[in-house]
C-alpha cells in the first residue's frame with residue numbers, strides 16, 4: 396500500500412511534500428520519491444529507503460517548483476529495485492511524472508498493447524510505469540493542453556486500466572492531475588488551504604498528510620472522478636467514467652491507514668474502536684464465563700480495538716509488549732525471513748503483566764501468522780498461565796490483488812484451515828476471529844456511510860473480476876519464494 400501526495404501551491408512545495416510523505420511513511424517503507432514542476436522542467440529525486448534516507452538537504456534544495464507529487468512505496472508488482480521507485484517520468488507528451496497507489500491486474504496485456512499498438516516501451520516491470528504510459532498515450536495528440544484534455548485522457552485510462560488505483564500526476568505546463576479507480580478501492584482525499592496569495596490544493600492517500608502541511612480536508616475524491624488543479628491554482632473536477640459499486644478496501648481500516656486519518660468520511664480510529672466493541676461482544680457471547688485477567692494489545696495497529704475489547708469485557712487493559720520505535724512495520728517488509736526476525740526485534744514483553752495471568756492478546760489481523768505465532772510464544776515464556784488470541788478481522792484466506800502484497804494463498808495461515816487448526820499452529824489456548832459482517836458494520840458505523848467494501852481477502856469476491864491464471868501468475872512472480880530467488884540472483 397503506497398502513500399501518494401500532490402500539492403499545487405504558490406511557493407515551492409517540495410518541503411511540504413516531504414512532510415506529507417513522512418506522515419504517510421507507514422504505507423510504504425521501501426522507496427520514496429518526489430517530482431516537482433518548474434516552469435520548464437520536471438525535477439525528480441527518488442530511491443530505495445525511508446523518506447528521511449532518500450532526501451538530504453542537497454536533494455531538497457534542487458526541488459524547485461510550486462507543483463509537485465510524492466510517493467512512498469510498498470512494492471506489489473515488479474521488483475524492489477530502485478529503478479521501480481516512484482514517481483515515474485515520461486518526456487512525451489509535455490513531460491509527465493506520475494505516482495500510483497494500487498495494482499493493475501491487466502498490466503501484462505496493457506504492456507503488450509502499449510508496445511504493439513501505441514509504440515511505447517515500458518522499461519521496468521512496474522505496473523505504475525504501465526499506467527503512466529497509458530495516461531501519456533491518451534494525452535498525446537489532444538489539443539490544447541487544458542483540464543478538459545486531461546479529463547479526456549483520464550477517461551481513456553478508465554477504459555483501459557483494470558484494478559485498484561489512486562493516482563497523482565504532474566503535467567508540465569498544466570498542473571496536477573489526480574484520479575481514483577471506478578470502484579474507489581484505493582483512497583484519495585482532497586484538501587485546501589487559503590493563503591495570502593489565494594487558495595492552494597492538495598490530494599493525498601490519507602487526510603493525516605494534511606494535518607502537518609496545514610491543509611483542511613475538503614472531501615474524498617469519488618470513484619471514477621478526476622481532479623485537475625491548474626498551475627494558476629484553479630480546481631476542476633469531473634466524473635470521467637460511470638462509477639462502479641463503491642468498494643473501498645476494508646483492510647485500510649483494519650491495518651493500513653493511520654488511526655488519525657479520515658477515509659471516505661469515516662474515522663479510522665472510530666472504525667477500529669467499533670471493531671473492538673463487536674469483537675468484545677462476540678467473546679462474551681461465546682464465553683460468558685471467561686477467565687481472562689488482562690487484555691493486551693499487539694502494538695501498534697491493534698491498540699484502538701484492544702482497548703474497546705477490554706471495555707466491553709470489563710477487565711484490565713495493559714500494555715504488555717513494548718515496541719522498539721526504530722523498527723518499522725513487519726507486515727510490509729518484502730521477505731518472510733526479514734519479517735520473522737523483525738517481530739522479535741520489534742516487540743518485547745513486560746513479564747509482570749503476564750506472570751500467572753490468563754491473557755487475551757488482541758491483534759488487528761492475522762495474515763501469515765508471523766506476528767501471532769511469536770507473540771503467543773513470548774507471552775508463555777513471560778509466564779502467562781493461558782494465552783488467548785483475538786483478531787479484530789476475520790481469517791485472511793484469499794490473495795489481495797489491489798495493492799496489498801498478499802499474492803499467494805499458500806502463505807496465508809488461514810488458507811484451507813479451520814479455526815481449530817490455526818489455533819494449534821499459533822500455539823494459543825483459544826483463538827477467536829471477528830465475523831465479516833461485524834467488521835463491515837464496524838467500519839460503516841451507525842451512520843452506515845458505506846454499504847459495500849472490497850473485502851476480497853476475507854471472502855474471495857473481487858469486484859473487478861479476476862481470472863484464475865492471474866492468481867497463478869501473481870503467485871509465481873510474487874510469492875516469498877519467488878522474491879527470495881530473485882534476490883539470490
Ligand SMILES: O=P(O)(O)OC[C@H]1O[C@H](OP(=O)(O)OP(=O)(O)O)[C@H](O)[C@@H]1O
Pocket residue numbers: 650693694695696697723724725726727758759760761762763764765766767
Ligand atoms: O500475521 P502477520 O503476517 O504477522 O500480519 C499481521 C500483523 O502485521 C501487522 O503488524 P505490523 O508489524 O506490520 O505493523 P503495526 O506496528 O502497525 O501493527 C498487523 O498489525 C499484525 O500485527
Ligand SMILES: NC(=O)CC[C@H](N)C(=O)O
Pocket residue numbers: 396397398468469470471472473479495496497498499521522523798799
Ligand atoms: N502498494 C502499492 O500501492 C504499490 C504500487 C505499485 N503497484 C508498485 O508496486 O510500485
Ligand SMILES: [Mg+2]
Pocket residue numbers: 693694695696697758759766
Ligand atoms: Mg501489528
